[in-house]
Amino acid sequence: xxxxxxxxxxxxxxxxxxxxxxxxxxxxxxxxxxxxxxxxxxxxxxxxxxxxxxxxxxxxxxxxxxxxxxxxxxxxxxxxxxxxxxxxxxxxxxxxxxxxxxxxxxxxxxxxxxxxxxxxxxxxxxxxxxxxxxxxxxxxxxxxxxxxxxxxxxxxxxxxxxxxxxxxxxxxxxxxxxxxxxxxxxxxxxxxxxxxxxxxxxxxxxxxxxxxxxxxxxxxxxxxxxxxxxxxxxxxxxxxxxxxxxxxxxxxx
Amino acid sequence: xxxxxxxxxxxxxxxxxxxxxxxxxxxxxxxxxxxxxxxxxxxxxxxxxxxxxxxxxxxxxxxxxxxxxxxxxxxxxxxxxxxxxxxxxxxxxxxxxxxxxxxxxxxxxxxxxxxxxxxxxxxxxxxxxxxxxxxxxxxxxxxxxxxxxxxxxxxxxxxxxxxxxxxxxxxxxxxxxxxxxxxxxxxxxxxxxxxxxx
Ligand SMILES: Cc1cc2nc3c(=O)[nH]c(=O)nc-3n(C[C@H](O)[C@H](O)[C@H](O)COP(=O)(O)OP(=O)(O)OC[C@H]3O[C@@H](n4cnc5c(N)ncnc54)[C@H](O)[C@@H]3O)c2cc1C
Numbered sequence: 001x002x003x004x005x006x007x008x009x010x011x012x013x014x015x016x017x018x019x020x021x022x023x024x025x026x027x028x029x030x031x032x033x034x035x036x037x038x039x040x041x042x043x044x045x046x047x048x049x050x051x052x053x054x055x056x057x058x059x060x061x062x063x064x065x066x067x068x069x070x071x072x073x074x075x076x077x078x079x080x081x082x083x084x085x086x087x088x089x090x091x092x093x094x095x096x097x098x099x100x101x102x103x104x105x106x107x108x109x110x111x112x113x114x115x116x117x118x119x120x121x122x123x124x125x126x127x128x129x130x131x132x133x134x135x136x137x138x139x140x141x142x143x144x145x146x147x148x149x150x151x152x153x154x155x156x157x158x159x160x161x162x163x164x165x166x167x168x169x170x171x172x173x174x175x176x177x178x179x180x181x182x183x184x185x186x187x188x189x190x191x192x193x194x195x196x197x198x199x200x201x202x203x204x205x206x207x208x209x210x211x212x213x214x215x216x217x218x219x220x221x222x223x224x225x226x227x228x229x230x231x232x233x234x235x236x237x238x239x240x241x242x243x244x245x246x247x248x249x250x251x252x253x
Numbered sequence: 254x255x256x257x258x259x260x261x262x263x264x265x266x267x268x269x270x271x272x273x274x275x276x277x278x279x280x281x282x283x284x285x286x287x288x289x290x291x292x293x294x295x296x297x298x299x300x301x302x303x304x305x306x307x308x309x310x311x312x313x314x315x316x317x318x319x320x321x322x323x324x325x326x327x328x329x330x331x332x333x334x335x336x337x338x339x340x341x342x343x344x345x346x347x348x349x350x351x352x353x354x355x356x357x358x359x360x361x362x363x364x365x366x367x368x369x370x371x372x373x374x375x376x377x378x379x380x381x382x383x384x385x386x387x388x389x390x391x392x393x394x395x396x397x398x399x400x401x402x403x404x405x406x407x408x409x410x411x412x413x414x415x416x417x418x419x420x421x422x423x424x425x426x427x428x429x430x431x432x433x434x435x436x437x438x439x440x441x442x443x444x445x446x447x448x449x450x451x
Contacts, residue, residue: 111434
């Protein structure tokens with residue numbers, strides 16, 4: 001695991017800054033995109049995240065990490081948050097926060113789980129649930145910089161209603177050189193190519209890249225999904241050095 | 254001045270011993286940069302390299318023949334979760350390094366899969382660090398660093414390298430994997446040393 005020279009890597013001190021919510025957008029019944037204006041934003045690399053800090057009236061405060069969903073550029077950034085039923089922070093971000101509110105964040109953080117647009121290797125993105133967020137930043141970055149690097153996205157979600165960025169990743173949103181496959185774990189739309197179920201070796205073989213193409217693989221989602229996906233990639237001959245993972249949470253999906 | 258989040262109440266920690274910015278979990282999250290390396294005990298080897306370049310090796314049998322300790326410790330991950338009273342079994346670094354030439358003030362900890370992390374040698378000594386091979390009365394699972402990981406509970410958990418296979422002693426400090434990617438060189442959770450410059 002050689003330390004790669006990545007753009008957007010952290011240097012210098014990371015200060016807390018105040019961001020203002022400009023807009024909120026529902027992605028699904030349980031997930032919402034927050035559009036934030038962060039006047040001191042110095043840019044980021046696709047795949048990085050921010051630390052968000054919330055403070056209650058009596059001074060109690062807590063922090064969580066959220067991936068950047070937007071491509072770098074300007075002082076506007078987007079996060080997409082999934083509500084965890086008994087969660088401390090995500091229900092607040094999804095249900096309570098509204099345009100005009102402020103929150104504290106610092107970042108960008110993380111210089112490993114990032115896509116470098118200068119790397120010509122094909123890219124395999126594998127997402128489970130909200131794990132699609134940092135991968136969406138990679139897809140948007142690819143589009144913004146006019147990259148023709150070949151991308152494949154395998155996106156595992158429970159049902160069609162739980163797809164994030166449905167318009168951008170749907171049939172109308174196709175971009176040359178980007179293949180998108182949705183894998184449904186609970187219920188699939190009419191005429192499915194595969195019955196509902198969790199990710200299998202066959203899915204990865206059918207919709208991923210062969211190992212001999214030496215793609216960069218980015219795998220993100222709940223721990224169970226990431227463990228399984230990375231295990232399959234290694235078993236299919238992918239170089240572990242080219243498989244980068246980000247685990248969002250303890251719960252298997 | 255902190256921004257007060259309108260309508261945010263939060264959950265108060267039930268314990269006093271929570272470092273700033275952390276929250277308590279009851280499960281055991283898995284975090285690592287890539288796929289989980291799978292290392293068989295028979296193949297496991299631990300190598301100590303001194304500043305002079307001498308090496309010393311331990312096999313799985315050598316390691317587990319050494320006197321074991323059973324520390325119960327709190328652990329704190331830089332991604333904000335803390336877990337109280339985790340139970341481990343392993344060999345203290347004091348035992349492992351007994352009789353070794355401990356020249357050099359820094360240590361680079363190395364892992365299967367290529368991961369590295371640096372820390373001052375003194376943070377590995379005096380009952381502060383272990384090579385742990387059991388967790389919660391069971392063999393340490395691969396996703397948590399099995400067969401053996403470093404355990405340095407007083408620093409953020411990325412210092413507790415999973416799948417550990419060696420330590421290289423150094424005269425001067427060098428950044429390890431995450432330290433080179435912007436994380437703090439030392440990583441004291443109580444001083445909230447998460448990122449460079451904190
Ligand atoms: C690098 C990084 C990037 C992340 N990016 C995103 C992102 O873009 N979008 C996003 O929605 N989340 C993301 N997360 C997860 C996020 O940081 C929080 O963990 C999540 O929002 C839950 O916080 P909470 O306070 O609501 O729940 P908590 O109060 O912390 O936890 C409540 C319960 O939910 C469980 N839980 C915690 N996280 C998850 C999860 N992700 N899935 C299922 N169960 C969980 C806990 O084990 C606990 O039982 C990211 C995490 C990391 C480490």
